[in-house]
Amino acid sequence: xxxxxxxxxxxxxxxxxxxxxxxxxxxxxxxxxxxxxxxxxxxxxxxxxxxxxxxxxxxxxxxxxxxxxxxxxxxxxxxxxxxxxxxxxxxxxxxxxxxxxxxxxxxxxxxxxxxxxxxx
Amino acid sequence: xxxxxxxxxxxxxxxxxxxxxxxxxxxxxxxxxxxxxxxxxxxxxxxxxxxxxxxxxxxxxxxxxxxxxxxxxxxxxxxxxxxxxxxxxxxxxxxxxxxxxx
Amino acid sequence: xxxxxxxxxxxxxxxxxxxxxxxxxxxxxxxxxxxxxxxxxxxxxxxxxxxxxxxxxxxxxxxxxxxxxxxxxxxxxxxxxxxxxxxxxxxxxxxxxxxxxxxxxxxxxxxxxxxxxxxxxxxxxxxxxxxxxxxxxxxxxxxxxxxxxxxxxxxxxxxxxxxxxxxxxxxxxxxxxxxxxxxxxxxxxxxxxxxxxxxxxxxxxxxxxxxxxxxxxxxxxxxxxxxxxxxxxxxxxxxxxxxxxxxxxxxxxxxxxxxxxxxxxxxxxxxxxxxxxxxxxxxxxxxxxxxxxxxxxxxxxxxxxxxxxxxxxxxxxxxxxxxxxxxxxxxxxxxxxxxxxxxxxxxxxxxxxxxxxxxxxxxxxxxxxxxxxxxxxxxxxxxxxxxxxxxxxxxxxxxxxxxxxxxxxxxxx
Amino acid sequence: xxxxxxxxxxxxxxxxxxxxxxxxxxxxxxxxxxxxxxxxxxxxxxxxxxxxxxxxxxxxxxxxxxxxxxxxxxxxxxxxxxxxxxxxxxxxxxxxxxxxxxxxxxxxxxxxxxxxxxxxxxxxxxxxxxxxxxxxxxxxxxxxxxxxxxxxxxxxxxxxxxxxxxxxxxxxxx
Numbered sequence: 050x051x052x053x054x055x056x057x058x059x060x061x062x063x064x065x066x067x068x069x070x071x072x073x074x075x076x077x078x079x080x081x082x083x084x085x086x087x088x089x090x091x092x093x094x095x096x097x098x099x100x101x102x103x104x105x106x107x108x109x110x111x112x113x114x115x116x117x118x119x120x121x122x123x124x125x126x127x128x129x130x131x132x133x134x135x136x137x138x139x140x141x142x143x144x145x146x147x148x149x150x151x152x153x154x155x156x157x158x159x160x161x162x163x164x165x166x167x168x169x
Numbered sequence: 170x171x172x173x174x175x176x177x178x179x180x181x182x183x184x185x186x187x188x189x190x191x192x193x194x195x196x197x198x199x200x201x202x203x204x205x206x207x208x209x210x211x212x213x214x215x216x217x218x219x220x221x222x223x224x225x226x227x228x229x230x231x232x233x234x235x236x237x238x239x240x241x242x243x244x245x246x247x248x249x250x251x252x253x254x255x256x257x258x259x260x261x262x263x264x265x266x267x268x269x270x271x
Numbered sequence: 272x273x274x275x276x277x278x279x280x281x282x283x284x285x286x287x288x289x290x291x292x293x294x295x296x297x298x299x300x301x302x303x304x305x306x307x308x309x310x311x312x313x314x315x316x317x318x319x320x321x322x323x324x325x326x327x328x329x330x331x332x333x334x335x336x337x338x339x340x341x342x343x344x345x346x347x348x349x350x351x352x353x354x355x356x357x358x359x360x361x362x363x364x365x366x367x368x369x370x371x372x373x374x375x376x377x378x379x380x381x382x383x384x385x386x387x388x389x390x391x392x393x394x395x396x397x398x399x400x401x402x403x404x405x406x407x408x409x410x411x412x413x414x415x416x417x418x419x420x421x422x423x424x425x426x427x428x429x430x431x432x433x434x435x436x437x438x439x440x441x442x443x444x445x446x447x448x449x450x451x452x453x454x455x456x457x458x459x460x461x462x463x464x465x466x467x468x469x470x471x472x473x474x475x476x477x478x479x480x481x482x483x484x485x486x487x488x489x490x491x492x493x494x495x496x497x498x499x500x501x502x503x504x505x506x507x508x509x510x511x512x513x514x515x516x517x518x519x520x521x522x523x524x525x526x527x528x529x530x531x532x533x534x535x536x537x538x539x540x541x542x543x544x545x546x547x548x549x550x551x552x553x554x555x556x557x558x559x560x561x562x563x564x565x566x567x568x569x570x571x572x573x574x575x576x577x578x579x580x581x582x583x584x585x586x587x588x589x590x591x592x593x594x595x596x597x598x599x600x601x602x603x604x605x606x607x608x609x610x611x612x613x614x615x616x617x618x619x620x621x622x623x624x625x626x627x628x629x630x631x632x633x634x635x636x637x638x639x640x641x642x643x644x645x646x647x648x649x650x651x652x653x654x655x656x657x658x659x660x661x662x663x664x665x666x667x668x669x670x671x672x673x674x675x676x677x678x679x680x681x682x683x684x
Numbered sequence: 685x686x687x688x689x690x691x692x693x694x695x696x697x698x699x700x701x702x703x704x705x706x707x708x709x710x711x712x713x714x715x716x717x718x719x720x721x722x723x724x725x726x727x728x729x730x731x732x733x734x735x736x737x738x739x740x741x742x743x744x745x746x747x748x749x750x751x752x753x754x755x756x757x758x759x760x761x762x763x764x765x766x767x768x769x770x771x772x773x774x775x776x777x778x779x780x781x782x783x784x785x786x787x788x789x790x791x792x793x794x795x796x797x798x799x800x801x802x803x804x805x806x807x808x809x810x811x812x813x814x815x816x817x818x819x820x821x822x823x824x825x826x827x828x829x830x831x832x833x834x835x836x837x838x839x840x841x842x843x844x845x846x847x848x849x850x851x852x853x854x855x856x857x858x
Contacts, residue, residue, distance in 0.1 A: 054298070056734050057690055058398040059406075061302045062387045065310060070379035070524050074372075077356045077520040090364040092427050093515060109252060109854055111435050112759045114591070116245050116854070118442040119752040120847045121599075123241040125449050126234050126744050127826060127836060128606075129405060132456040134823030135613065136622075142827040143614045147607060149840045154603050156844040157595075165851045166595040168588035171695050173811075174796050176732065179699045181792035183706050183725075185785040190710030192781030193774050198761055202709050202722050205753065209702075209729045212745075220736040224816040227825035231832050233741055234822075237748050238839045242846035244753045248760040249850035255764040256856060264775065299690075370720070402819065405743035412751025416723065419758050423716055435762070438755060445751075462740075462819065 113165050117157070124153055176217035184210035197251045197261045201244065208240045309397040310383050317531045321348045324530070324576060331580045352523065360519035365426035374421035375517065375524035381417060382531045384410045389538055390465045392548050392560035403464040404452055407539065408445070411494065414532075415441045421525075422513035433512035436502060436587060443594045444493035444500075447486050450602035454483040454609050455543045468547030473623060473632035475546040479639040482605050482646060484544040486598060488571075491536040493590070496529065498579040502587055533575060534568070541567035604646060612642045695735060701728030715761045723754050740819045 131138075131146050160166050183206055190203025212233050219229020255261050322337060322345055329336025337344030362371060388403040390396035400406050415438050422434020456462055458479065459470035477484045493500040514525045541547060545567045548560025585593070613635070616622050621634040705725025712718045726749040733742035825831045 055398045055400055056739070057298070058302050058305065059387055059400070060690075060694060061299070062306045062310070062384060062397070065303070065306045066380040066383045067376060069310060069314065069383055070376045073352075073356065074376070074520050074524070077358075077360065080357045081519060082357075082359045084359065085361070087364070089361055092363050092365065093429075107435060107763055109763060109856065111439050112248070112252060112756070112763055112854055113851060114439045114443055114595075115752070115756050115759050116249070116847060116850050117595070118446055119241055119245055119748075119756055120843050121446045121449070122752040123238055123748055123843060124840070125408075126237050126748065127839065128453060129456065129462065129744075130740070130819050130823030130826055132453045132823070133460060133462055134820045134827075135457045135610065136460045136617070137820070137824065138827060140614060140618075141829060143610055145827040145833050145836060146610060148837055150603060150607060152837070152840040152844050154600075156847045157599065157603075159848050160851055161596065163851065163855075165855060166591070168591045171692060171735070172800070174800050175695070176736070177796045178793060179702060179732075181789060181796060183702055185789035185792070186703070186706040186710055188788060189781050189785035192784060193778035194710065195775045196715065198715055198757065198764070199710070199718060202718055202757060205722065205749075206706050206709060206725060209726060209749075212741075213729060213732055216733055216736050216738050216741060220738070220816065221811040224737075224811060224813050227817055227822055227831065230738060230741060230817065230822050231825060231835070233738075234744075234826075235835055235839060237744065238842060241748060241753060242842055244756055245846050245850040246853070248756055249854035251760060252763050253853045261764045367716075370717075400739065402739045402743045405740065405747060409743045409746035409751065412747055415751065415755050419755065420720070423758075423762075431762075438759075442752070442755065460820075 110168065113160075117160060117166070120153070120156065124149075173217060173221045176213060180210045180213040180217070183207075183213070195262045195264060197254070197263050197266075198248070200263065201247050201251070204247075205240060205244065208236060208243075212236050305397065306387075309386050313383060313386055313531050313534060316534060317527055318348045318352075319345075320534055320572070321351075321530055327573075327576050328580050355520045355523040358519040360521060361516075363426060363516045366516070367424040367426070370420050370424040371516075372521070374417055374424065375521040375528075377413065377417040377420065378528040379524045379531075381410055381413050382528050382535055385535050385539075388464050389542060390468050390547060391564060392557040393469075393553065394557045395561075396465050399463055399465045402462050404456060404462045404467075404543075408449055408452065412445065414494075418513050421517070425513075425516035427516050430513050430515045433515065437496070437513055440493060440496075440500065440502060440587075440590055443591060444490040444598070447594065447598040447602040448490040448494065450599070450606055451483045451486040451490070452543070453606050454480050457609060457613060464542055464547075468542055468549065471546040472549055473625070473629045474636050475544065475549075477544040479636045480605070480609060480643055481640070482601070482643045483609070484540070486602050486605065487544065488540060488574075490594075490598060491540065492575065492578065493594070495532045495536055497533060497575060499582040499585050500590060501579075501584060502590060534572060537571040537575060538564070538568045540571045545571070601646075601650065605643070608642050608646060609639065612639050691735065694731065698728040698731035698735070701725065701731065716758065719754055719758050719761065722757070723750050726750055726754070737816045740822065 127149065128146070131142070131149075135142075135146075187203045187205075187207035187210060190206065191200050194200050194203065215229050215233045215236065219226070219233075223229065251261055254266055258266060260266070325347070326336040326344075337347035340346040340350045362368060385407055387397040388400050388406050390399070418434050418437045418441065422430045422432075422437075425431075455467050455476050458476060459467040461467060461470070492498075496502075514522060517525060541564060546563075547567075548557075548564045550559060550563035553560045553563060613622075616635045616638050621638065623632040623635055625631045702725050705721045705723070705728060708721030709718050709725065712721060726745060729749075730742040730745040733739070733745060826836045827833050
């Protein structure tokens with residue numbers, strides 16, 4: 050039950066953490082002026098009137114960075130248990146972890162050689 | 170404590186929601202999101218069975234970790250295909266991608 | 272102060288149960304009080320820190336800084352907060368209202384949430400989770416969601432572009448940060464913050480692995496959007512980044528969240544690499560740990576301030592190249608070398624058998640430190656060779672273009 | 685049936701997150717909203733993992749799904765401008781899909797509830813033990829030659845292959 054008590058604290062923390070920013074925003078709702086008009090609410094583009102859709106075409110490069118990040122992030126699912134247990138492990142486990150990281154480094158090297166990591 | 174069948178019921182409901190999404194949506198990204206929901210339903214089942222039946226055996230947790238890998242790989246490649254298809258055919262509606270259809 | 276309060280709470284819950292209150296209710300109330308205390312601490316500190324930061328920047332730039340409101344301008348932040356409370360709040364046309372209002376709340380809450388796992392003294396920690404480090408990384412990764420949500424819901428091209436750049440930077444620098452976090456976890460054999468701090472009794476991890484410390488520190492500069500990585504608010508390029516359309520207290524939430532994030536990562540650096548609450552006499556008087564942790568945090572924080580005020584901003588392609596072509600390969604090498612050396616020292620029987628003892632930690636630390644120094648030497652040598660090649664190539668190109676264009680037109684590349 | 689305590693309250697709350705988020709994902713027309721519903725749903729699953737004493741998996745769930753996969757999905761939505769096709773989010777067989785989903789749920793629910801109807805077997809009630817394996821055990825098992833070391837390496841290989849494949853597919857080499 051100790052485990053769940055620690056998490057109960059986190060649960061209460063999650064509930065409270067929303068209240069802290071909510072309070073001043075709600076408070077300012079009562080204090081601040083409310084005088085909206087069309088000009089004020091225009092999209093801000095340094096005084097120039099906005100042209101076309103907000104939805105401009107983005108480079109695929111953003112997706113590639115997120116992709117490489119995703120792969121390394123999922124790798125952590127295995128590396129963190131490996132690191133936690135590391136002091137109790139033997140040379141075989143070191144080899145297994147080495148191979149694991151080496152395979153992923155391969156992917157990084159491939160992306161590098163293919164210029165997939167360049168900001169164009 | 171909450172009984173095992175309650176977890177299974179929620180997981181089953183999530184799985185069926187995912188099935189509905191996969192079958193009914195036209196947008197490929199939506200379909201992919203529905204598949205993620207189904208994978209999560211499977212994960213709930215794996216962890217729930219592990220906790221209630223074999224809490225000292227690592228099978229449940231290890232397989233959940235592998236499901237994470239599958240989900241990530243599927244999302245990465247699936248979304249890459251969607252982006253590629255969009256670039257060539259300017260559409261992400263699955264019914265429009267009918268080049269290989271008989 | 273913190274300690275007394277926490278002890279008061281502990282006794283309070285026990286007293287309430289003894290007095291006939293429902294144990295669940297008593298626990299809930301005590302948890303509630305603990306949460307409020309732990310969460311208020313960064314809020315109060317950040318008001319002071321904004322003042323410290325502005326004074327510091329002013330000193331470096333030969334200005335006075337805030338000096339009107341209160342003694343030494345100490346109340347300037349309070350005045351700013353009051354001003355923001357009364358500012359009109361504009362929601363741009365075409366914005367997705369609910370999400371637009373949600374984003375600043377997420378931005379602030381996420382940073383407060385990290386404080387739940389920080390150990391203040393040997394006895395006092397919000398919640399000593401067994402996966403404390405992953406909790407920090409996980410909660411921190413919600414930060415990217417807040418940026419995306421803010422940028423998208425504003426219905427503004429600049430905001431969306433800024434959000435995309437910010438996310439690319441945030442997710443990229445998360446990779447070396449997580450890899451660097453593996454090293455304290457490997458050495459302590461636990462992911463709990465309290466265990467990691469306790470394991471540093473004999474030797475701080477900064478001495479065993481200065482490279483991991485540097486990688487963690489630098490990637491956290493990028494995560495918090497501090498100079499030289501402050502492209503997030505590149506005024507000249509993106510106007511202000513993802514929060515351009517926010518005004519009034521919602522903008523204040525982004526700002527305060529950012530300041531708090533910097534302070535939070537300073538605390539985490541102190542906990543993970545500088546021994547946390549360890550210091551002379553902390554075992555007799557646990558409350559002293561709070562002071563030691565504060566001092567170490569301030570040291571890290573001032574290093575960040577110094578860098579912020581003295582280093583110019585990178586370009587976005589430099590930021591990305593620096594991460595993917597330097598930080599990530601380096602951190603992979605550091606993890607592998609660390610694993611190898613720890614294996615060797617364990618095989619040779621040099622591993623510390625008593626984590627709290629300085630002498631028993633010494634052999635392993637020396638081996639690891641030597642490994643780190645070797646990596647540094649190799650890397651510096653590679654950089655030097657690369658720089659020399661670059662210089663020779665540049666000179667050759669310049670000579671070539673001089674021949675081709677005697678007028679001395681710049682070599683176009 | 686369910687005694688009211690902190691755990692059951694949390695369970696009901698997380699169930700609402702999961703199912704509400706899931707329904708949001710499959711019904712909303714706006715894909716960014718869909719991604720945010722997905723985040724809500726996945727967060728609920730992380731809460732379930734905590735309740736099931738697997739805190740490591742809960743943290744990883746937040747890290748991988750919310751921090752990475754959700755971001756990837758939002759990027760893909762932005763890159764394909766798929767949000768502009770707001771009309772006709774559903775195909776013509778949506779009613780059939782609903783029927784399939786509903787019937788499948790009825791079958792699954794019957795399969796789950798009927799065996800425990802009025803019974804009090806281990807399957808229905810309490811876990812067999814309160815001693816659960818920790819993250820350290822997971823780490824040992826993952827690199828143990830007799831257990832999961834092969835899937836461990838294959839997972840790395842799969843990730844490498846996925847990354848290379850996705851980069852090749854997503855880049856436009858013109």
